[in-house]
Amino acid sequence: MIKLKNISKFYSKNQTVSLGLRKVNLELGLHEFVAIVGESGSGKTTLLNVISGIDTYEEGELYINDEETSYYSKEDWENYRKKYIAFIFQSYNLIESYTVLQNVEAALILSGYPKDKLRQRALDIIGKVGLSDHIKHKATKLSGGQKQRVVIARAIAKDAPVVVADEPTGNLDSESAKMIINLLAEIAKEKLVIVVTHDFSQVEEVATRKIRVFDGEIVEDKKIVKVVPEKLPILEDKDYKMNFKETTKMVLRNLLATPKKSLLLFVIFAFAIFFFAFAYATFLDSRSGLTGQNYDFGFIPETRIVLNKTDGSPFTESEITDFENHSKVNTVVPFDFLMTNSYGDYEWEIKMSNNIYDREYMNLMILPISLLGDEYQNWNINEVLLTLPNYYEDEALSNFLGKEATLKFFTKSYNFDINKVIYTNDIINVVDEEYRSYVFIHDDRWDYFGKLFGFNNYATIKIDKSGSSIDLSDYWVSLASDLNDDEMYIYYDFENTSDYQADIMFETFYTNKTIENVTVRPKVMSQYEIQLSQNLFDQIFDENVPYQISIFANDPIEASQLYEDLSREKENGVNLYQVYYPANVNSGESLEGLILIVLNFGLFVMFGLMFLAIYFISYVIIKNIINSKMTDYAIFRTIGANKGTIRSFIYLESWFMAAFAYIIFLLLVIFISPFVEVGSPLFILKYFDFKNLLYLLLFVSFFAVILSRRYLSRVYHDSVAETLRREME
Structure with missing residues (x-):
């Protein structure tokens, strides 16, 4: 009854x-x-x-x-x-x-x-x-x-x-x-x-x-007619619940039945995805300079530790061997200056054909091939491995293979053969940036260029002769094969026309050295160049003994542990090493660290505000869709749909449209990003590797959930009768 x-x-x-x-x-x-x-x-x-x-x-x-x-x-x-x-x-x-x-x-x-x-x-x-x-x-x-x-x-x-x-x-x-x-x-x-x-x-x-x-x-x-009314039958609660397949079928029916509304919902999610992608790419780009990474070290993978001794003495071969045998160490690289150099002082020219105009000029970071393991140790000294970002086509890899690559450093040129070409992303655990190109050279070449380039970037030269002195800085120093052991060439001018004896003081990146009784020979050549004999060059570098080394750990976690361990090593109460971890500066020990925290916080706040902006803009648009479908959901409620069923409808409708928009973005990343050039608005696609695509998927899912929750709350804000009555007004 x-x-x-x-x-x-x-x-x-x-x-x-x-x-x-x-x-x-x-x-x-x-x-x-x-x-x-x-x-x-x-x-x-x-x-x-x-x-x-x-x-x-x-x-x-x-x-x-x-x-x-x-x-x-x-x-x-x-x-x-x-x-x-x-x-x-x-x-x-x-x-x-x-x-x-x-x-x-x-x-x-x-x-x-x-x-x-x-x-x-x-x-x-x-x-x-x-x-x-x-x-x-x-x-x-x-x-x-x-x-x-x-x-x-x-x-x-x-x-x-x-x-x-x-x-x-x-x-x-x-x-x-x-x-x-x-x-x-x-x-x-x-x-x-x-x-x-x-x-x-x-x-x-x-x-x-x-x-x-x-x-x-x-x-x-x-x-009017005499009947005997009876009580309503006692009905058990209907525990029938639509399974996922049935719910999905009904949701797809709803979406296909209202194509214009479904298209608008798709556009909203597509807008949200691209807005988020742009904001996130901007965030990554801005944050890259504020993550605690020390760009003074140039090459900053998460596994690199830079080390020198606090007393200024060089590392011995036995000390380097001890580091190489450490359980947390993968590779030790002495004479590591090229990793610090910003590669602005040299350029690579790649000869694509015999046509003198068919050349590729590239800024390639130079690295030792030992970083890639033992399989390349038997390569010829003039063979190199080239890596390219993944936005190059596969055809480009074969085009570069076997070509002659020339390293141009000031007035000198050094020729190499490209013996292998791979994508940078294939060795992302070794390098520091997937969108950069690298060239890996033989370790003997690496040591030579490390000494030579380090000298030229940090050398101050003082020439003392007969009571007078000449101070030189920012001079390019190179080797000359026609000099005797204790001879050097200097720029010929009207003040320097004949040979003379002098004491030469070299202050370099690695050491300070004074060499007496050097024969200085004026020569017609570049004004800002000095050429040394092989003997003088070897004396400057203490017979291949490095004053600074880079240690590469097995992984980022062990690199952090190794940094902590080496920082604590002491001898007679004094720290044994100056230890630097370029990928992670300790932000708590300096004013710069405090600034880093503040700037990172500011970026997170900015990103949060962008998210809120996306949400509210999307909700204002989606509100019209919600209002237009309120009646449908009220009707579903009158014919047996409970809140759980309506919730499933709303969540799946949003999620399907969000997933469709995400798939479109994913296809753009896969098929369009390789052809996108720097400066294009679509360049943001290149930031989305697997990890960032996963972050984007989590964002889209979360965004669909919170919009659906807001949607659902509006559906259940009023009674069924109030909703239907409002529709009639």
């Missing part, structure tokens, strides 16, 4: 309270065909909405089989509607984007009707209401009478104990109206049918009871 005891209902709008129902008392049961009549605005539809649980009441109590409902939550009312109520609305409340068949099937799907019988059951019901020829027509293409018959078919499909109908024949011709009334009368033999009508004569022949409402009160309750 459904029992109303002193039920009152009030509406509040624009700070005005109006009466819907006043002290209504009523008891209804199975086998009744109840006709509720009254003038427009009398409260008959409100009474129907309260009975069916799609609208609330403020006073009194409503009982369902003697159970109070005043404590019901929204979920309880949804369960009540799902188990007991089938609706036939005056305003149809069909899913307008669905076909006739899909509207009827939706009620069967949500009620858990057997899948193998579902389609035939829907067709049978549609046939009963005379719409078999319209099963593939969308609701928007139907006449008012046809829509009403679809609503009745959907109500029949639900097979609930209570059928509530608001003006079910209002839009039908007399013949169709009579057919529908007779159909409802047949249903009333086993169910409770409640019909709101303005024309009692249409139902007079079949109604068992007439209730007249006036100004929110029942003024007449007349039993």
Whole structure:
């Protein structure tokens, strides 16, 4: 039984309270065909909405089989509607984007009707209401009478104990109206049918009871035919839940049924992804100079430790061997100046063909080939390995292979053969940046150039002769094969026209050295050049003993541990080494570290603000989609969808569109980024390796979740009746 005891209902709008129902008392049961009549605005539809649980009441109590409902939550009312109520609305409340068949099937799907019988059951019901020829027509293409018959078919499909109908024949011709009334009368033999009508004569022949409402009160309750009302059947809670496959099928149906809205939703997520990608790429680019990395060291992979002794003495061979045998050390590189050099003083020219104009000029960072392991140790001294960023095509790798590469350093040139070409990303665990090009040279060449380049970048030269001195700086120093052991060439000018003896003091990157009785020979050559004999050059570098070395750990974690261990090594209470970890400066030990923290914090705040901007801009746009689909979800709630089902619909709709937008971005990264040039707006694609693509996927998923949560809260903000009523206004 459904029992109303002193039920009152009030509406509040624009700070005005109006009466819907006043002290209504009523008891209804199975086998009744109840006709509720009254003038427009009398409260008959409100009474129907309260009975069916799609609208609330403020006073009194409503009982369902003697159970109070005043404590019901929204979920309880949804369960009540799902188990007991089938609706036939005056305003149809069909899913307008669905076909006739899909509207009827939706009620069967949500009620858990057997899948193998579902389609035939829907067709049978549609046939009963005379719409078999319209099963593939969308609701928007139907006449008012046809829509009403679809609503009745959907109500029949639900097979609930209570059928509530608001003006079910209002839009039908007399013949169709009579057919529908007779159909409802047949249903009333086993169910409770409640019909709101303005024309009692249409139902007079079949109604068992007439209730007249006036100004929110029942003024007449007349039993026309004597029946024995019964309690509603005790129905177990329907624990049927649509599985993922069924839910996905329904969601895809919703998306395909409303292509314009789905396209707009896709555009929103695509906008969010590209906005985020741009912001994140900008963030990475800006943060690269503020991550604690010390760019004074040039080459800064996370595995490199730079070491020199606090007493200024060189490293011995045995000390270097001890480091090489350390369990956390992979490689030791002496004479590491080339790793510090910004490679602005030299250039590589690659001869692509015999045509003198067919040359490639590249800035390549030089590294020792020992960093790549033992497999290259047997290479010829003039063979090199070239790496290229992954935005080069595969064809480019073969084009460079076997070509002659010339290292141009000031006035000198050194020729090499490119013996292998690979992508930088293939050795990303060795290098410091995947978008940089590198050239790996033989270790003997590495030592030679390390000494030579280090000398030239940090050499101060003082020549003392006969009581006078010449100070030279920023001079290029090279080797000359035609000099005797203790000779050097200097630029010929009018003050230096003949040979003389002098003491030469060299202050270099690695050591300070004074060599006496050097024969200085003026020569016509570059003004800012000095040329040394091999013997003088070797004396400067203490017979290949390095004053600074770079240690490469097995991985970044061991590099950090090694840094800590070496920093703590002491001898007689004094630190043994000056230790530098270029990839991670200790931010807590200096003002620069504090600035680093502040700047990093500022970047995170900026990134957070960008995220909020994306969210609010997207929500303002998506709000229109939400508003347009509110009615659909309210209708789903009337035909058996609970909050969990609606939540699944909303989350999956958002996620599918977000995933589609993400896949488009992924395809751009895979197929477009190799062709993007520096300066192009699409250059941001090059920042998205596997790790950053994973971050982007997490962002898209999170973004879809928070938008869906906001969406869901709006769907459940109002009652079903309020949502449907607002749509009609």
